[in-house]
Amino acid sequence: MKLSVIGLGKLGACTAACFAYKGIPTIGVDINADSVNAINAGKAPVFEPRLQELIQAAGDRLEATLDFDRAIQDSEVTFIVVPTPSRDDGHFSNAFVEEALADLASALKKVRKKYHLFVITSTVSPGVIEGELIPLVASVSGKKVNKDFGFCYNPEFIALGSVISDFLNPDLVLIGESDPKAGDLLSRIYEKVCDNKPQISRMSIPSAEVTKISxxxxxxxxxxxxxxxxxxxxxxxxANIDDITRALGADKRISPFYLRGGLSFGGPCFPRDNKAFSAFAREAGVDAFLAQATDEVNEVQVDRVAEKILQDLPNHKKPAVAILGLSYKPNTPVIEESPSIKIIEKLLQAKDLLVEVYDPVALENTRAHFGDRVRYSTSLEECVGSSPICVVATPDKAFRNLRREWFRFQPTTIFDCWRILDRVALGNGIRYLPLGISVQNSPGVFDRPVKLVGKSR
Ligand SMILES: NC(=O)c1ccc[n+]([C@@H]2O[C@H](COP(=O)([O-])OP(=O)(O)OC[C@H]3O[C@@H](n4cnc5c(N)ncnc54)[C@H](O)[C@@H]3O)[C@@H](O)[C@H]2O)c1
Incomplete structure (x- = not known):
């Protein structure tokens, strides 16, 4: 069997590399010549841990091209992994998926072959595949679904920074299938590729569309x-947030994952998908109150932290803030919808101050965003030594190596949004303010603790 992957971005490049690494010859197709050239030169077109290693290990089994015809001629299954950004109304835009499918369908029209399977990995709104995408392929190619070609919806539940290990060890493989033949073929690929034995949930395409977005x-x-x-x-x-979430997470009905008080969620998927869920529910005649409230809480969280920093500024002679962690989560250069970037924007809007920033992998993207509005440190030490206020904005393990002597200001305030630093090792002279734990004797910085009365205490 041979596979093709359309779109060699953050997810597609990893998908193609994983297939080829696991022994399946794979052709990557992209409209961006740089990505194609990178793959053909054995180089990762995007940053993602282990991607480079897998591309090298895959060797000749992985190749890339700008030619869509090759995907149809030389492979049996084509995965479509192109962007589906948010539209103004909250729905996903399918423009890139439609463009790619139209090219593939006209290639299908030209060839004589028994069967081709199209797999949509890009996130789409419920109803789109059966309502728009299958009819598009059928009309452009002049061929019939479930006879000449099959269709699956197979979204991934991976996180940037751990795409490869998430892909090879998924909790769940979700397959929405146009018919059992299409689903059988896709299931066999995952059985070959996964390191673990994941649950493979097969269902109708609309059910899979709703599952993904939910x-x-x-x-x-x-x-x-x-x-x-x-x-x-x-x-x-x-009260200590970590003790509480640890206990809550021990209950199977809740589970410990993604239950850690901290900064807002961000990145290319979560904020967009949640808005799309609300938009899709509205269209179905249902108000998604929970999803709307989720977004409101998420925005307020950024405001709260920015406000705390601004309130602490008058306690220091130098109006400067060091921000550690710029991406929306550790181990990725992606700063899209990053809470850290939003906090910096708010600080710069509110006050004339110096913002010194550091991130192990996201400095370049941050520079493209802020230009000379902030200052860039090339090391942790340089960053924390620059300012009397330091914000730990991502739970990056590297930040645990902060050393007491690097803080040059007396006092220094540390806002630890993820409670990753060792307060005792930091010693005296540091006002350590962890998010999610009440800190007394710091009036004006955190909201004053309330006195509890009654039995609930
Ligand atoms: N990145 C993630 O963490 C993640 C997780 C789950 C789902 N997804 C979904 O996967 C899809 C892709 O996301 P991504 O993060 O990899 O996007 P990306 O922007 O990193 O990469 C997309 C790639 O597609 C290429 N492309 C655009 N139009 C094309 C076309 N017509 N033909 C061929 N190539 C084309 C671009 O040049 C780019 O290389 C999206 O729908 C996203 O929602 C992404």
């Missing part, structure tokens, strides 16, 4: 719930 919406709801809890903990003397 999953991310549910996860973001969990994150916003944990963040609300963290905010409450700050006002309850003695």
């Amino acid at each position: 999953l991310n919406s549910f996860v973001t709801m969990k994150i916003s719930f944990a963040n609300t809890l963290a905010n409450i903990c700050e006002r309850i003397p003695g």
Whole structure:
């Protein structure tokens, strides 16, 4: 069997590399010649841990081209992994998927072959595949679904920074299938590729479309719930968000994942998918109150942290803030919808101050975004030594290596949004303010703790 993957971006390049690494010859197709050339030169076109290693290990089994015809001629199954950005009304735009499918369908029209399977991996709204995409392929190619070609919806539940291990060890493989033949073929590929034995959930295409969009919406709801809890903990003397979420997460009905009070969720998927869930529900005549509230909590969380920093500024002579962590999560250069970037925007809008930033992999993207509006440090030490206020904005393990002597200001305030630093090792002279734990004797920085009365205590 040979596979093809259309779109060699953050997810598609990893998908193609994983297939080829696992022994299946794979052709990558993209409209961007740089990505195609990179793959053909054995180089990763995007940053993602282990991607380079897998491309090298795949060797000749992985090749790339700008030619869509080759995907149809030289492979049996084509995965479509092109962007589906948000439209103004919250729905996903299918423009790139339609463009790619139209090219593939006209290639299909030209060849004589018994069967070709199209797999949509890009996130789409419910109803789109059967309502728009299958009819598009049928009309352009002049061929029949479930006879000449099959269709599957197979969205991934991976996270940037761990795409490869998530892809090879998924909890769930979700397959929406146009008929059992299409689903059987796709299931066999995953049985060959996965390192684990994941649950393979097969269903109709509309069910799979609703499953995908609901999953991310549910996860973001969990994150916003944990963040609300963290905010409450700050006002309850003695309460600690981590003790509470650990206990809550031990209950199987809740589970510990994505239940950690901290900064807002961000990135290319979560905020967009949650908005799409609301838009899709509205269209179906249902108000998605939970999804809407999730978004509101998410926005407020950024405001709260920015406000705390601004309130702390007058406690220091130098109006400067060091921000550690710029991407929306560790181990990725992606700064799209990053809470850290939003906090910096708010600080710069509110005050004339110096913002010094550091991130192990996201500095370049941050420079493209802010230009000379902020200052860039090339090391942790340089960054934290620049300012009397330091914000740990992502739970990057590298930040645990902060050393007491690097803080040059007396006092220095540290806002630890993920509670990853060792407060004791930091010693005296540091005002350590973890998000989600009540800190007394710091009036004006955190909301003053409330006094609890009654039995609920
Ligand atoms: N990145 C993630 O973490 C993630 C997770 C789950 C789902 N997804 C979904 O996967 C899809 C792709 O996301 P991504 O992050 O890889 O996007 P990306 O922007 O990183 O990459 C998309 C690639 O598609 C190429 N492309 C655009 N139009 C094309 C066309 N007509 N033909 C061929 N190639 C084309 C671009 O040049 C680019 O290389 C999206 O629908 C996204 O929602 C992404």
